[in-house]
Amino acid sequence: MNPILLIARKESRELLGSGRGLAWLLALSAVLSVLGLLFVSNTELSLLDNAQVVTMELGTITALGALLAVVLGSDAIAGERERATLIPLLLSPARRTDIVLGKMGNQLVGWLVMYLIGLPYLWAVGSSGQNLAQACAYLALFGTPLVLGFGFLAQGLSSRAAAVRSALVPSLLALILLGGPVMLGPSFRQSAIGSWLDRVNPFAAAINSFDSVVIDSQSLSAQLARLAIVLIWLAATAAFARSSATSMNV
Amino acid sequence: MRRRLLLVPVLLLCAAMSALAAEPLEITLAPDGANPASPQMGEHLQFGSVIRNTGGVSLHGIVAWISMVRMDPGQEQPMDLEDWSAHKAVTRATLAPDGAITVNWPMRLIQAGDFRVVISAVTRDSQRIVTSPFLDFHVRPKPVVESSRILPVAFGMPLLIGGLLAFRMRGRILRR
Numbered sequence: 001m002n003p004i005l006l007i008a009r010k011e012s013r014e015l016l017g018s019g020r021g022l023a024w025l026l027a028l029s030a031v032l033s034v035l036g037l038l039f040v041s042n043t044e045l046s047l048l049d050n051a052q053v054v055t056m057e058l059g060t061i062t063a064l065g066a067l068l069a070v071v072l073g074s075d076a077i078a079g080e081r082e083r084a085t086l087i088p089l090l091l092s093p094a095r096r097t098d099i100v101l102g103k104m105g106n107q108l109v110g111w112l113v114m115y116l117i118g119l120p121y122l123w124a125v126g127s128s129g130q131n132l133a134q135a136c137a138y139l140a141l142f143g144t145p146l147v148l149g150f151g152f153l154a155q156g157l158s159s160r161a162a163a164v165r166s167a168l169v170p171s172l173l174a175l176i177l178l179g180g181p182v183m184l185g186p187s188f189r190q191s192a193i194g195s196w197l198d199r200v201n202p203f204a205a206a207i208n209s210f211d212s213v214v215i216d217s218q219s220l221s222a223q224l225a226r227l228a229i230v231l232i233w234l235a236a237t238a239a240f241a242r243s244s245a246t247s248m249n250v
Numbered sequence: 251m252r253r254r255l256l257l258v259p260v261l262l263l264c265a266a267m268s269a270l271a272a273e274p275l276e277i278t279l280a281p282d283g284a285n286p287a288s289p290q291m292g293e294h295l296q297f298g299s300v301i302r303n304t305g306g307v308s309l310h311g312i313v314a315w316i317s318m319v320r321m322d323p324g325q326e327q328p329m330d331l332e333d334w335s336a337h338k339a340v341t342r343a344t345l346a347p348d349g350a351i352t353v354n355w356p357m358r359l360i361q362a363g364d365f366r367v368v369i370s371a372v373t374r375d376s377q378r379i380v381t382s383p384f385l386d387f388h389v390r391p392k393p394v395v396e397s398s399r400i401l402p403v404a405f406g407m408p409l410l411i412g413g414l415l416a417f418r419m420r421g422r423i424l425r426r
Contacts, residue, residue, distance in 0.1 A: 120406075
């Protein structure tokens, strides 16, 4: 069997079959539930247009997916090192690039599960509004490279770190740096620094695309520049993860 | 005897007229010029009213408040303004003769339908209520989140994953 698939399958089984992995998914689902309940119980939020609510939900699912990817990515190599299983893994016939891609397979499964968990929530808030199908499609199109990019970044840091914590903290900081201003609202992005960050920030590119597709019903051609930013982010973080894995010390 | 009997309704009429005359408050109510022509749920409206003392003596302990009723056929009911407005009443200790209180009544449109607002006022010494003319408006609906769909998903998904988690943990305990 292909070593990439073998590693991905083993890791995914741990994510979906272990109590810890399911507890993570339960926590992420609980966050979406609380958000959904806020939408109907809070007077201000209950008056938001359907499309606005769907856009907020898309941003939240993406952020939670990125958080899951950061946690899984931080544990990918440093966790093996902490559990003293890294040497046996490196002694296996799998190349280091295979290990990186196999571990990413686990993150891809994690994101897929997160996506599937998010779909009922999207239906619940958006089925009486507009562009729900587009919302689901763009969540896959923009969310996948963005989330996997965060996974690659965390995995790259994990290869260089001695402990999971050492990889997790800078990965979370990167997530907060890129996702924080976007999630906090447009007023944070109107300053000179904010607008500059908005142009190069892959998180902002994804959120702005969700906004323009779901609320303004714009076409894919208007999103190509933003898609390019997200794909560049994925390529850059993948290269970082690969170079970190090839140069890592046991 | 017959003359006396005729005198009773005349006296009652005079008493009623004097009671009316003793209520020297006048209230106007008009929509703000900046209000949207066709308001939608979530938008804001503002109503202006002037409460004027048209009598010759000062009035004391004036309380004025806004009330609203829903007028959709079959759904007529008084509305609780809790979510609609934070400014639902004004009070003044004294209102001099020919004095006036100008009040703006802001309102957030929470629900779609046909509504009617009215301003009412009382003074401490009077036994009657004074009201403004009615003002009717229609609020257009807007597609918003429906709780009937949110609640099953919001409670169902964590329960489903929690159930799966409990099943896995039970299986692990039994294996031990």
